Amino acid sequence: MDSPRRSSVIIIGAGVSGLSAAKVLIENGVEDVVVLEASDRVGGRIRKQDFGGVTVELGAGWIVGVGGKEPNPAWELAEKSNLRTCFSDYSNARFNIYDRSGNLIPSGLAADSYKKAVDSAMEKLRKLEANVCYGGDVSIVTEPPPTQKTPIELAIDFTLHDFEMAEVEPIATYSDFGDQEFLVADERGYEHLLYKMAEDFLFTSEGKILDTRLKLNKVVRELKHSRDGVTVMTEDGCVYEANYVILSVSIGVLQSHLISFSPPLPRWKTEAIEKLDVMVYTKIFLKFPRKFWPCGPGKEFFIYAHERRGYYTFWQHMENAYPGSNILVVTLTNGESKRVEAQSDEETVKEAMGVLKDMFGPNIPEATDILVPRWWNNRFQRGSYSNYPIISNHQVVHDIKAPVGCIFFTGEHTSKKYSGYVHGAYLTGIDTVNDLLEEMGRQDERSSENKTSLSEPLLAMTDSLNLIQNDAVTSLKCDVPTQLYLGGKLPKLCYDY
Numbered sequence: 001m002d003s004p005r006r007s008s009v010i011i012i013g014a015g016v017s018g019l020s021a022a023k024v025l026i027e028n029g030v031e032d033v034v035v036l037e038a039s040d041r042v043g044g045r046i047r048k049q050d051f052g053g054v055t056v057e058l059g060a061g062w063i064v065g066v067g068g069k070e071p072n073p074a075w076e077l078a079e080k081s082n083l084r085t086c087f088s089d090y091s092n093a094r095f096n097i098y099d100r101s102g103n104l105i106p107s108g109l110a111a112d113s114y115k116k117a118v119d120s121a122m123e124k125l126r127k128l129e130a131n132v133c134y135g136g137d138v139s140i141v142t143e144p145p146p147t148q149k150t151p152i153e154l155a156i157d158f159t160l161h162d163f164e165m166a167e168v169e170p171i172a173t174y175s176d177f178g179d180q181e182f183l184v185a186d187e188r189g190y191e192h193l194l195y196k197m198a199e200d201f202l203f204t205s206e207g208k209i210l211d212t213r214l215k216l217n218k219v220v221r222e223l224k225h226s227r228d229g230v231t232v233m234t235e236d237g238c239v240y241e242a243n244y245v246i247l248s249v250s251i252g253v254l255q256s257h258l259i260s261f262s263p264p265l266p267r268w269k270t271e272a273i274e275k276l277d278v279m280v281y282t283k284i285f286l287k288f289p290r291k292f293w294p295c296g297p298g299k300e301f302f303i304y305a306h307e308r309r310g311y312y313t314f315w316q317h318m319e320n321a322y323p324g325s326n327i328l329v330v331t332l333t334n335g336e337s338k339r340v341e342a343q344s345d346e347e348t349v350k351e352a353m354g355v356l357k358d359m360f361g362p363n364i365p366e367a368t369d370i371l372v373p374r375w376w377n378n379r380f381q382r383g384s385y386s387n388y389p390i391i392s393n394h395q396v397v398h399d400i401k402a403p404v405g406c407i408f409f410t411g412e413h414t415s416k417k418y419s420g421y422v423h424g425a426y427l428t429g430i431d432t433v434n435d436l437l438e439e440m441g442r443q444d445e446r447s448s449e450n451k452t453s454l455s456e457p458l459l460a461m462t463d464s465l466n467l468i469q470n471d472a473v474t475s476l477k478c479d480v481p482t483q484l485y486l487g488g489k490l491p492k493l494c495y496d497y
């Protein structure tokens, strides 16, 4: 069992935000850091797996926001790691929409439906904004009477709101970093950039992190906190102590109560945590003995229009990333993701094959393999990423991020501008550490002030002392808090719960 040696900071979670936090702490001289990670690997929602002879990304797959005025930090890390990527433009999916009989929807009709969907989303947004301006409640904005949407409209609505991030223009990621997207297509996986980053501040060898400050398979279950620091208990009975904790687990994990807090988190914090939606986003990979889908420019993505919204709607082939791999990827979200997670992979292959036969005819070959990630049922994730309500109150973002005593929060869900993205998570790790370093500085000042006020009255009471600084003694006043301090009763410091 690990002995509870006290560290300066414990970081819980070794995803991109936890690792960027560790990097900034160590680079700033705070070296006695411990990183506790529940799973047997680093990376969290950046995760690769071998499938069908290539490496596929179960979690983050794209570097989003490239080519703009500011460099995207995820892109910089990718360049530094020589990560292989390929340009990817899923906006062309709207020109490849199939109906249930396998007919390609004429591009004019698809473009009209797309415009209608964007206009209706903008109209709804304007109403929400107007209501908020007049002090109304976002949740009670009256919805227009539901009109029966056609399968094409449903498919486009899904693509705009579930496949792409439902964000309000201007989208900070695009306006700050550029509007290009690159798909990671590297056998070493997206996670390679994390190993490369770790080389700068952790002990690594041959691409492996060997630093003893990183502890894998440590599932944190309880945090006991007071103004003196934090005690962290893990599922395997280990106890760790630190002055501060940085908690980088996902919003889904915070909502699931996997970790208990003693004393409990204050109401403003738990309410903010509950307010955030968790998006479930599932990429299902299917391997085939041969290609039967169109390839070539503008054909990487295609859409299936079904009367059930989100039913195997959004498809991608992997020929651009891995030519000859014969792999298709279909993306499900939320309710459909949870439904598919709960059923067997055989049932899922059957459903997906039914959809592909609708689009490409009955003579296509059967899939030889399937991979279904289960982000919702993974107790260390409980979903894919946070989804702030379209018009969100700035207070919610503030409260999600705000520290509680010695516990600091980080992770993609704490990002004001880039929640849901790898670069968002990376930048929050840095932001949180900057806040923590400021707090540590203030704490040092408080300690040295306390030391001064402790020594002054002691000197005042020692009249036989031969002092060099006579002035200091004559000007001494023993004020009330100092007397209490000497009597062992420390005046209660402000501990904001």
Ligand SMILES: Cc1cc2nc3c(=O)[nH]c(=O)nc-3n(C[C@H](O)[C@H](O)[C@H](O)COP(=O)(O)OP(=O)(O)OC[C@H]3O[C@@H](n4cnc5c(N)ncnc54)[C@H](O)[C@@H]3O)c2cc1C
Pocket: 012, 013, 014, 015, 016, 017, 018, 036, 037, 038, 039, 042, 043, 044, 045, 046, 058, 059, 060, 061, 062, 063, 064, 218, 219, 220, 221, 248, 249, 250, 253, 258, 259, 281, 282, 283, 375, 379, 380, 381, 383, 384, 385, 410, 411, 412, 413, 419, 420, 421, 422, 423, 425
């Ligand atoms: C399917 C999917 C697709 C995505 N696609 C993209 C994309 O294309 N582009 C993009 O930019 N972003 C994408 N994202 C989002 C991106 O992956 C995340 O925003 C980012 O990786 C989150 O990093 P994080 O450090 O905040 O959290 P995480 O990566 O979740 O790290 C938190 C860590 O905490 C650990 N943990 C949890 N509970 C405990 C516990 N009790 N004790 C100890 N450790 C614990 C977890 O195991 C995990 O390693 C996608 C995510 C998913 C799931």
